[in-house]
Amino acid sequence: MRALATFILTAGLSAANQADYYLREEIPLPPGEVMEIGSIALMPGKKLAVTTRRGDLWIATGAYEEDLSKVRWSKFAHGLHEPLGMFWKDDSLWLTQRPEVSRLHDRNGDGKADEFETISAGWGSRGDYHEYAFGSEPDRDGNVWVALCLTGSFTADADWRGWCVRVTPQGEMIPTCSGIRSPGGIGFNSEGDCFYTDNQGIWNGSSSLKWLKPGSFQGCPVGNKFHELAKLPAPPAVSDKSRILAERKKHPDFIPPAVIFPHARIGQSPTGIACDTSTGAFGPWRDQLYVAEQTHSQVQRVCLEKVNGIYQGAVFHFLEGFEAGLIPIRFDPQAGLLFAGGSNRGWGSRGSKPFTLERVRWTGRTPFEIKTMSARRDGFTLEFTSPVDPTSAGDPASYSMDAWTYIHQADYGSPEVDQATPKVTAATVSPDQLKVHLTIDGLVQGHVHHLKAPGVRSSSTAPLWHPEAFYTLNEIPR
């Protein structure tokens, strides 16, 4: 009877609305213009720069104001080749376009770019529509990291396709990682380590967030041959119809995906990456990564850790309902604003519009969520955003777990395979009620561990806003 009463009491609360925690607002766009957003940059003076897939660069004032009807746009440049990466540095906007990294100047100060400086054009293109180049902001050394999509997302018909390269401010191109297939975005965590998203497809059983450790191989061997161009050691020739864990045991340079985004469960096409470097301006997610999603028009949340020198972690659903598929996202830690833009052209997406530019802010109300999920020798430790109710959170029956992996193969994608059901045998609540250690029997190294926590309640009887997590257990702590 008490369980029923609790259930009835909380059933109403379980339909928690995203708007209680995060407010999404569309930023008005220049009327009549096709604004399929490919990149976003934050500029001094609270200006916002965006590029479109048609090659235009627009700058907005007023995107930080309360009243968005006062947003004003001016066109700074046009004729760019589908930039997918932009930032402001040294009084210029720098872009990563399909053929090059560029720096734009307005020499005569008339508000329009008049010099388009080519910083580096060191990679090749066959003229194929899928040969995208996603560029990061500068790393701690001032270098731009560029992830180069395969020709047709399938072959490597021009130099360095399937590789990530770093471009120095002087324009030198340094090949850095191999094994890339079809990137959707690239960015850094708070340690300054570089990550990118790769899409489900050949040699990618499911989409994932991958760590670009310099010198590493990311899994897809199609672009391996270009090592000869720079006299680098040959990347691994991985075996077909295998498993990532088996292949990386044979090939230590094969760095596994840090966080797999199980296909169709967490989106289908992850894109832009932004790190919450604020001290709580957007919720308690300090140092976590936000990852945009193009097909489902969402933003997911990722917590990362390093175990035995390998990045791994969990992905959670976070924000949804954007008006079109998202490509770039940009986080302003001072203002606590997440800017998001995108397009559905060519690869359909959820939402009512063909393109969008939006901003999200935190209402100040913290949702009851699993803040972090961290691997232990014998299970996982969950940290929550507010104290848990010890009875429900300390009951193993409030949790369930299943696990699986994917075939590492040349075929497009993979079904979930090697299913396992690790058992939660104990749930130990910490004295401050913010942590729960789950003792788990049957962890499987290399598997995605899918945790469901529907029975957990906060100390004020709220259920979790997002009760599921997907943890990629590349390494089990010793």
Add this chain to the structure above:
Amino acid sequence: MSPRIACLLGLATSPLAAQDGGQLYTTHCSACHAIDGQGATGGTFPPLAGSPWVNSEAALAIQIVLHGLDGPVDVLGKTYNLAMPPQGAVLADPEIAAILSYTRSSWGNRSSVVSPADVAAARKASTGRTKPWTAPELLKLHPLVIEKSALTNLTSQAYFGEWSDLPDFTQLKAENIEEENSGLISVRHGLRNDHFGVVWQAEFNAPEDGEYLFRLDCDDFGRVIVNGTSLMEIREIGPMGRAKEGRITLTKGKHPIRIEYAEAAGDQGIALAWKGPGMERWKPLSDLTSGGGDPWPNIPIIPPTGEAVVYRNFIEGTTPRAIGIGLPGGVSFAWSADHFAPELVWTGLFMDGGRHWTDRGVGNDPPAGERIIKLANAPALATAAEAAERWPDRPALAARFRGYRFESPDSPTFSVEAAGLKLLDRYQAGAPDTLDRTLRMTGRPSEPLLLLLARGLPITPVGDGRFSLGDGLAVEVRSPKPARLLGDGSLVLPLDGDATAGIRYLWR
């Protein structure tokens, strides 16, 4: 309610309303949406056959008929931007109900009947509405229900080639691999209009045990293989309208299906549908776009008054790193950042963005104008030593593109560096049908260098630094050292440090 509508209602409360649906459709709707529901004038107007705007909630379709729809709307992957006029004051509730019931059960549509009460309720829900709907407004109220195709895990792979029969795709190399979340095959997956093939692979989900029919129609070649069995083949060049059926017994569940298609030239199209046990109507496995013509709209790119316009994209006839420039006055060129020189020059319209700005934007876009001359197709800088007799296909000289700038809005300058020489290559429209090019060279090259001006087309010296290039173009060169022809017919210009050369292209 106005007396007129009340009067019509009086007449229409008879069983004739449902039977009149087709007649009413022909009178009121077919002018734009066509008798066969495919949209009139070959794709200018949106189709109703297979459209989720018709087949979702009845309320959605009713609202569109009552109040009309303005502005961009995506129907089956194509965006239309027209204005459907409101019919709510023209048609009574029973008439609208009859038209929509007819529409929702014709041409493969299989959605529920619409009653006059449904229409009345929709009128009431939108009282006060005076303007036509826009698509976003409607979608917020009535999201589309897209019927899932029976194909899951559908991938497409395009192949390029010229065939007179369906090729053996297992011997060919695919250009790409794409996941097709719509679950529908389309000729657009071929990436181009002619000389291409596509292989689709998917799981076909059979809802129950029994006999299944598949119907294929294509322009030009195609075949369908289910569970490893070829069901039917179309092996001769020809248009749509030669549909063939095949049948196969399947158990309930998933079965591998492979569809092979190849297009020779001219129009292209593929339509595939299936019918299972007990089903009356065919269900589509292809998008319902009929074949033929460009599947994208025209989006001309025109220089603003007094300014040049830039189009940096894959341009047909030159290298991938192409920078198209449309100068005011109707002269355009494509400058190759791979070869460090202009490779295409033309007059008339500059470029059309339609191909690259529609769907996945596949392929190369040709210049949109006329009198297109291809000047050359090789890296344009070489040492005099390596280009003594003939122009090298791959010069050893390492040159570097530094970018472009606009010293004035109508005049771009491209910057190249090679062997200690800095080259500033500036363009401006001159008199009509004239392109002026100024080369400013600074620095001292470590060895004598040559710039390729033209190659691969007939070049005839006319005297005094003038040459005719191909058919209809002439070039005049004023430089410290004269332009000259190599033994292989290439026109080259020796480059000097700290000098300026003027090159004028004239169309006659």
